[in-house]
Amino acid sequence: xxxxxxxxxxxxxxxxxxxxxxxxxxxxxxxxxxxxxxxxxxxxxxxxxxxxxxxxxxxxxxxxxxxxx
Numbered sequence: 881x882x883x884x885x886x887x888x889x890x891x892x893x894x895x896x897x898x899x900x901x902x903x904x905x906x907x908x909x910x911x912x913x914x915x916x917x918x919x920x921x922x923x924x925x926x927x928x929x930x931x932x933x934x935x936x937x938x939x940x941x942x943x944x945x946x947x948x949x
Contacts, residue, residue, distance in 0.1 A: 900922075918937065920937075923943050924942075927939050
């Protein structure tokens with residue numbers, strides 16, 4: 881049972897890392913093409929932490945299963 885739980889945690893962490901790279905690519909290309917990015921967030925649901933940049937709001941949300949920009 882513990883082995884299955886550890887495997888699930890590993891998969892979630894690996895997928896999270898891959899999604900981070902994917903969304904960071906969208907973010908960087910948008911910035912290079914001078915497209916305004918309103919928000920870059922990790923997760924969904926209520927906001928735990930946020931910081932307002934010059935034009936982009938960076939946020940950490942409660943449930944870290946989705947990233948978006």
